[in-house]
Amino acid sequence: MTESEGNGTRHNYDQESILAIAVDVFNRHGYEATSMGMLAEALGITKSAIYHHVPSKEYLLQLALDRALGRLEAILDDPLASTGPAIDKLRYVLRSATSVLTDDVSFITLLLRVRGNSEMERSALERRRAFNRTISELVDQAQADGAIRPDLDSRTTARLLFGMIGSVVDWYRPDGPVSAEKVADDVVAVAFGGVQVR
Amino acid sequence: MTESEGNGTRHNYDQESILAIAVDVFNRHGYEATSMGMLAEALGITKSAIYHHVPSKEYLLQLALDRALGRLEAILDDPLASTGPAIDKLRYVLRSATSVLTDDVSFITLLLRVRGNSEMERSALERRRAFNRTISELVDQAQADGAIRPDLDSRTTARLLFGMIGSVVDWYRPDGPVSAEKVADDVVAVAFGGVQVR
DNA sequence: GTCTATATGTTGATAGAC
DNA sequence: GTCTATCAACATATAGAC
Numbered sequence: 001m002t003e004s005e006g007n008g009t010r011h012n013y014d015q016e017s018i019l020a021i022a023v024d025v026f027n028r029h030g031y032e033a034t035s036m037g038m039l040a041e042a043l044g045i046t047k048s049a050i051y052h053h054v055p056s057k058e059y060l061l062q063l064a065l066d067r068a069l070g071r072l073e074a075i076l077d078d079p080l081a082s083t084g085p086a087i088d089k090l091r092y093v094l095r096s097a098t099s100v101l102t103d104d105v106s107f108i109t110l111l112l113r114v115r116g117n118s119e120m121e122r123s124a125l126e127r128r129r130a131f132n133r134t135i136s137e138l139v140d141q142a143q144a145d146g147a148i149r150p151d152l153d154s155r156t157t158a159r160l161l162f163g164m165i166g167s168v169v170d171w172y173r174p175d176g177p178v179s180a181e182k183v184a185d186d187v188v189a190v191a192f193g194g195v196q197v198r
Numbered sequence: 199m200t201e202s203e204g205n206g207t208r209h210n211y212d213q214e215s216i217l218a219i220a221v222d223v224f225n226r227h228g229y230e231a232t233s234m235g236m237l238a239e240a241l242g243i244t245k246s247a248i249y250h251h252v253p254s255k256e257y258l259l260q261l262a263l264d265r266a267l268g269r270l271e272a273i274l275d276d277p278l279a280s281t282g283p284a285i286d287k288l289r290y291v292l293r294s295a296t297s298v299l300t301d302d303v304s305f306i307t308l309l310l311r312v313r314g315n316s317e318m319e320r321s322a323l324e325r326r327r328a329f330n331r332t333i334s335e336l337v338d339q340a341q342a343d344g345a346i347r348p349d350l351d352s353r354t355t356a357r358l359l360f361g362m363i364g365s366v367v368d369w370y371r372p373d374g375p376v377s378a379e380k381v382a383d384d385v386v387a388v389a390f391g392g393v394q395v396r
Numbered sequence: 397g398t399c400t401a402t403a404t405g406t407t408g409a410t411a412g413a414c
Numbered sequence: 415g416t417c418t419a420t421c422a423a424c425a426t427a428t429a430g431a432c
Contacts, residue, residue: 012397029315033230036426049398051427087394117227139393148393156376156384157393163365164358171357178354186354194392195337195346195355196285210415234408247416249409 011045015053015063018043022060023106031061031110032117058120061110065124068111071100072131086141087148091188093135098165098187102172102180109169135162161191209243213251213261216241220258221304229259229308230315256318259308263322266309269298270329284339285346289386291333296363296385300370300378307367333360359389 025034025042036057040047054060075081075096081089101108116122136158142148148157165187172183223240224232234255238245252258273279273294279287299306314320334356340346346355363385370381 028313030228030231030313033228035424037424045397046399047426048400048428052397055427057426115226115228142393147395149387149391149395152384152387152393153376153380156381157388159369160362160365160384160388161393163368164362167358167361167365170361178351182351183354186350186358189347189350190355190358190389190392192392192394193347194388194390195340195350195359196390197345197347198396233406235406243415244417245408246410246418250415253409255408 011043013043013045013049013053018050018053019060019063020106023064023110026061026064027106027109027113030113058118062120064107064110065114065120068104068107069124069127069131071104071107072097072111073127075100076131076134085147086138086145090135090138090142091192093138094161094165094191095184095188097162098168098184099180101165101168102174102183105169105172105174108166112166112169132158132162164191209241211241211243211247211251216248216251217258217261218304221262221308224259224262225304225307225311228311256316260318262305262308263312263318266302266305267322267325267329269302269305270295270309271325273298274329274332283345284336284343288333288336288340289390291336292359292363292389293382293386295360296366296382297378299363299366300372300381303367303370303372306364310364310367330356330360362389 021042022034022039025039028034029038034057036047036050039057040050043050075093078092078096080092081096083089111124111128114121114124114128116125136155139148139154139158139161143150143152143154148154168183168187172178172180174180219240220232220237223237226232227236232255234245234248237255238248241248273291276290276294278290279294281287309322309326312319312322312326314323334353337346337352337356337359341348341350341352346352366381366385370376370378372378
């Protein structure tokens with residue numbers, strides 16, 4: 001469906017293609033502020049037509065958050081995330097999270113903007129917190145191993161590192177001037193070595 | 199006004215106290231998704247009463263964004279931001295921005311969530327971009343001076359550093375376990391030296 | 397797979413009493 | 415400084431025709 005809009009355009013949407021566009025609109029206006037009318041306009045069909053594909057606005061959010069969380073949680077299932085020195089595991093998880101983010105910018109963006117204003121949002125936040133806890137423990141271990149500077153607060157450090165990665169959604173675009181690989185390289189370089197020459 | 203809600207509570211709000219509460223509700227639900235009804239409920243008065251103090255919902259956003267941007271821009275007016283080696287100026291700006299953020303979490307949070315969905319939001323975004331450009335130039339200079347690693351992309355680096363700082367709004371609370379000073383220390387430490395022991 | 401028509405509630409903002 | 419009452423526009427969602 002890349003043909004431009006016109007009166008006689010047939011859309012033939014399915015759940016997947018509706019979801020992709022919905023997530024973009026959610027990201028532009030915020031999930032709560034997005035109306036089915038805005039979605040309908042972005043899709044070029046009527047509100048009622050959307051209800052043929054999905055039962056509710058919240059169901060679209062559910063699908064999107066499940067996908068984003070699934071991708072992140074899959075990182076921790078990789079053997080590289082649970083084998084070897086903590087500092088190496090941390091490097092692997094940092095790089096993988098950055099790649100997942102650049103691979104699925106819009107889904108991860110939506111996840112990072114959830115504030116917990118419904119039961120569904122709160123359960124997504126809980127899964128996000130579980131992920132963050134794993135990272136915190138990795139930082140803790142690496143610090144106990146003497147691989148991370150002892151002057152840093154481990155909880156603050158874990159948050160700063162993942163905050164840095166998360167901020168990438170605010171500017172990274174797949175068709176932009178900086179490749180996904182270069183982003184991941186720079187994230188790991190800054191996180192581990194800092195910007196300053198020694 | 200710390201007395202708990204009750205039927206006979208007198209509020210005696212003024213623009214300032216309404217703004218503080220409004221910004222919190224904007225941050226919880228997003229500006230667009232926040233209704234005057236929600237604001238009224240949070241304030242414990244009716245919608246109409248709000249209009250006695252402010253002419254519109256958007257005016258509250260204007261006040262909040264102006265304040266947040268003013269605080270950030272003031273950093274660049276300090277002599278320390280324009281004197282000496284670029285790397286020292288950069289360190290000063292990074293630390294100051296972190297302090298401004300911890301001092302005014304809710305106002306800065308609101309600013310960082312603006313997406314450009316109205317003329318007003320777009321002009322706030324433009325001021326934010328002007329600030330970011332100054333930082334980018336600082337990173338560029340420091341790299342030209344040989345003080346910042348040459349393998350890093352300067353634009354990406356500037357974004358990652360300020361992304362890391364901005365992410366602090368997602369967890370920092372003035373009454374939390376980590377002091378504003380410790381946050382600023384750790385931000386500068388990670389940004390300049392990285393987490394890893396050499 | 398999409399439409400029109402409709403139901404029921406909420407939106408931002410105003411008028412005017414106290 | 416706050417209230418009640420009101421407005422036109424818009425919210426989510428459904429029913430049923432094509």
